[in-house]
Amino acid sequence: MPQLLIRGIGPERVRAASRSLIAELAAVCECPPDHIMLECLPTAAFFDGEEVPVFPFVEVAWFDRGEDVRDRFAEAVDRHFRAAGIPELEIAFRTYRPEEYYINGKRAGGSRENPAERAGRESEEERESALRAAEAENRRLKEELAKARKSLQSAAGERMSSRLRDALRE
Template sequence: MPHLFFRGVPAEKLQSVTSPLADELAALCECGTDNFTMACLHTTNVFGSQESVADFAFIEVGWFERGQQTRNRFAQAITNYVRQLGISEIEIVFHAYREDSYYINGEPVEE
């Protein structure tokens, strides 16, 4: 935790930046890099009767809220690393998990 889901970012490219990205994000969140999951989701954009190629990255971050300043720095770090992959338009959305609704191996994270 946090969980990052990447759309419009080829996995083979993303692999080249995941380690330094995780290091920077872990420092921002004050946690270990082993707390992060990063997944590339294959999507096909469609409009009408034609498939279209994604020309931007859409990244969803699921996490426990850490405040506006951390969220801004987190988003900027992701943007900087994804830009290194030659992607110029990057959109990021955060989904805040509620601690009382998050379970690991069937056990609540916080009681």
């Protein structure tokens, strides 16, 4: 994994690009080159009762590696196939979740917990933590304000320098 399902590009062009493309994709994904598979799918496209050329399309099936890796991966695929004479192509990613992927009947990874529930709980925990921190900061600021007001009231009868007054206002 990742697996590239390639349509609309002949096997000779895929073979020509494969060695350097796989080496670069392995570096981008930080995985061994033998984890990357290029599959050239023979397809036929039809329009209005006639066979038409298949538009070059690469579908990448993989485990998510983040936006930065996905962007670099897509750029490498595009660059290598353009160098092989393909003027334009489209790339789409199909992301598998390890907890839903099985190898020889065994789960590849992850827990049985629903990822959306886990993400919702984590974000709820993060929100609660941020709220507690904001409340603590609010209490601290209220205490400082109360001290400053008390200081101003006691000094009301005394003449206070403008710099001191400005400092207490802040």
